[in-house]
Every structure is written in structure tokens, then in C-alpha cells.
Amino acid sequence: QVQLKETGPGLVQPTQTLSITCTVSGFSLTSYYMQWVRQTPGKGLEWMGFIRSGGSTEYNSEFKSRLSISRDTSKNQVFLKMNSLKTEDTGVYYCARRHSSYIDYWGQGVMVTVSS
């Protein structure tokens, strides 16, 4: 069955870089777009960006040049890296599988707190 699981640091200091790994099973990363969505107290659910089945990426301009999404198909993993973290980036980060224009599977999410 389809499963997605995020692993990440939990606590990150302001100005530092956030790195989260999403490990998937039950399907191939070369067949689906994978995206990152976050849920923050300030802005609710926000689409951050995706990596296409072919490996190219698209990002929400809201995150400008802070965000990078990549993958390792041999390990069935998708990666999020976001730098210059601020306290407003505190929230739950989800990896999600895209089907057409909607999300058909979500990971359990990883809570990230940005604080010194």
C-alpha cells in the first residue's frame, strides 16, 4: 500500500537550514509528482513546491530562492531543504503525492519549531 513518512529535526535555530526526508513505498517516484505542503499557525496550508516524475522542480514564489526539492529514486526518498529559517516557518511539514491537480496521499507530517 502507499505510504509516505517524513523524518526531520524537530527544532531548528533561526537563520539555519531545514532538511526533511520523505521515504515512500508502494509506488515509484518516477510515476508521480511529489510535493511539499506545510501547515503553519499564521498561514494555514501552503503549497511549497513539487518535483515532477521526470525530476524537474517547481516552487512557490513565496519561498523564493530559499527552497530546494530533490530526490533519490534508488532509495525512494524525496528531500526538502529550506534555508534562512524564521520563526514564522514553525509548523508541520508534509510530503504528499500529487494526482492530477489534487493530493491523493499525505505523509504523517513532521513538526518543525524554529527557535533559539
Next chain:
Amino acid sequence: EIVLTQSPTTMAASPGEKVTLTCRASSSVSYMHWYQQRSGTSPKLWIYETSKLASGVPNRFSGSGSGTSYSLTINSMETEDAATYYCQQGSSYPPTFGAGTKLELK
């Protein structure tokens, strides 16, 4: 960016009551998708492409709408339906979500 406005923000319904949640888009979209999120869990796909029920969703749920106005209806409220419901559009980049309607049991 298309802004989705959901109403009401919060509501309470009694078991057996009919419930309608609304999502309005700032520009016309082709479809609307809906997710259910229970406290402490990740969102789940609930209704996709405006009116198609996701796998396992009870048929007391339905979705409708077009253009800038969409709705999710529960024919007869049940205890397990208490949750927050979010709408989402994918017609225009970036994909955007509404702020959610929290549905409580009265």
C-alpha cells in the same frame, strides 16, 4: 494567486442535520478538491474534482459547484464527521488552500 474563502469558519451541527460548507474562489477554477483533517492527523483527500468521493468516503457526503462557488454537503451529520474541512484549487499556480471550516458536533 487565487484566494479561497471558506464559510463558515466554524459551525456546529446535530446528528442527522444537513450541513453545507462553502468555498469561494477569487477567480474561476475548473475543479475544487476537499480534504478532511481530524485533530492531530494529516489531511485526507475527501472529495476530488468537485463531486467525486475519495475511496472510503460515505455517500452522505457530496460536492458541487462551478466557476467561483463550490460546496460540500453532508446529507445527515454523524459523530465521525466532526473535523476541519479544507478546499483546494489546482487550476492555477500556485495551488492554494482555503483556511478551513471547523465542523463540530452539537
